[in-house]
Amino acid sequence: MADAHGAAAPHALPADLQHQFESLDQQQDAASFGMWVFIVTEILFFGGLFLAYTIYRWQFGAGFARGSVEMDIVAGTANTAILIGSSLTMAMAVHSAAKGKRRALLLFLALTIALGGAFLGVKAIEYTDHIRHHLLPGPGFRHAGPDARAVEMYFTLYFTMTGLHALHMIVGIGILSTLFVMAWRGRFTAEYHNPVEISGLYWHFVDIVWIFLFPLLYLIGRHAR
């Protein structure tokens, strides 16, 4: 309720309070809520691609399964584990920030950045592999088999969806690096660590997108073997 914020004493304003807010509570509430609204937007942004995936997989089920077996299941599983691990370290970072533990915060932020980097590294190796096997959609696409066209559609969606996801990872690493510098300079305290918290929300969201991408792209052809 807005009424709750009216009580803040106007003279003892904390340094981190921006002028448009009445209290730090209100400011943090607004920031967290803003991130949730942004995540809703992101869900619909990815939603268009998931819709296209649903329709074309329904249309070309066999071709999608053929495309899926071209995936490196070891790399995909490893990446899933890496990302879930990074969500854990991110949660630990938020926890450390809330407790005001600067060194632990720095450590967990660094770990999260490293795991995010590792994910992108594995993804880059996978991409290089696909391209070497002429699986990049477009005029250069080659696939031996009956459903080449459907397999190409699968790879179009694969590259767009994982590419967009990787772009979100890169942005996330950028945000976490900024947080790292801010934490290094001692900007966060137990009272003021909202940026860490809402960046955590974003990171978990990007992680969850992958949790959907992994089975949809890597696992659909496995049982057919």
Place this chain on the structure above:
Amino acid sequence: MSAAEYLPPVEPEEPRDNYLNVAYGVRSWLLTRDHKRIALLYLASVTFFFFIGGLFALLIRLELLTPAGDMVQAETYNKFFTIHGIVMVFFFLIPSIPAVLGNFLIPMMIGAKDLAFPRLNLLSWYIYMLGGLFTIWAIVHGGVDTGWTFYTPYSTLSSNSHVIPAALGIFITGFSSILTGLNFIVSIHKMRAPGLTWFRLPLFVWALYATSLIFVLGTPVIAITILMVAVERTLHVGFFDPALGGDPVLFQHLFWFYSHPAVYIMILPAMGVISEIVPTFSRKHPFGYRFIAYASVAIAVLGFLVWGHHMFVSGQSVYAGLVFSVLSFLVAIPSAIKVFNWTATMHGGSISWKAPMLYAMGFIGLFTVGGLTGLFLASLGVDVHVHDTYFVIAHFHYIMVGGAVMGYLGGIHYWWPKISGKLYPEVLARFAAIIVFIGFNLTFFPQFILGYLGMPRRYHSYPEEFQVLNVFSTAGASILGVGYLLPLVYLAWSMRYGRNSGANPWGATGLEWKTTSPPPPENFEVTPVVDEEPYSYSAPGEVRVVG
């Protein structure tokens, strides 16, 4: 002029800082985080784009003056209507009321010092301008010819025009809409003044809240769709290309999933403006306040369920067509509630015909015509007859120009004293409002008839028997153009020479009228506390029956 004073009169000798004179210079504007200054940045930019779009409308009407395609080539004409559509929809109508009036008014209406995220607000303007630059680049380098709808496979396979920069411009601008919507939603939830409950909010805020829901839920879908078109076009892959197994109708689904709700992005804020103007100039509490508020949300929700009525003839199943037809009829209910409630508000009111009220009257009439002809188009059988004709053009111009632009102009006039601290010239403004109304009807009413007689849209030549009505339409467009230029001139004039307006020239309720004009940078000296119902226009002691 018996303007009720809600503030103790400010000592005239004491010069106060307002948001306009608190700082000078280009930097103080381009780096501002004040929502009121950002609103003025938007005002200047949407006005610029409005006249660009208007110029191309004029070129279209000039070509259609004669049956032969004698002014430009067919390909050039395609570019004219595409640029007109893209600029008007994405760079004028969608940002117009939300980014100008919404930005300026929402923080004041909720009794806050600013929006929740002022830096994001400024960023949204820069993003908008960047998107605008891409689009202007596309126009200057030869234009786009796909129509504002970018239908595939033409846009991805065949068109030789600058599809990518134009599409990127729209993609980028979309993020400014998302940021604006996000900012409004968070501010309305978290920044309301003490005592300002949801049902004490002005109806304008309800309308903008519903609009913001569409911004954050719809815009990302058009963004990803445009991204897919760009990927398909640059990398020659096949999201929508039938030769590669894609489905062009999927593009239409994705496109209209945003672009139909976008119609409500354009009209809902205008409805919000009318809901403010009508009670003020009728001196009455709005009839059925809660119904008008809920109707805004209902329109936003239903708006997401009707996109398929754009595809009645695109090979969609008859069953799907039937469902979308019924759902489209449902949108008429909350829209009609609004129209009835505005009229009922005026009933028995003490009405003064100031310029904003004239625009509001124009809105109610023209929106009703546009809405009812929308029901023709939502009917499966009639739509087959009139689809892709001038009937459709006339219908949506009645909503978007007769509705949204009228609402925008009404709002600009109504809040001009608050924005500039000056009164606009009333007689001239009434004259302009009437000119706009006449010019508009002369332009677009003949198009209903043309469409019903079978004149298809998007052609630069037509059979001779259609010429008379087309000449009417072109004549109307020139009158309309004059009607739009007039406010530009006299509002600019009033900035310098207009009489001081005082805090509340209309004697209106609402928190924005309780601060000085122009408002101080922080909007209010002290955070206001709200302890009364909205729109309490009745005289004290009088028994009021709340509708």
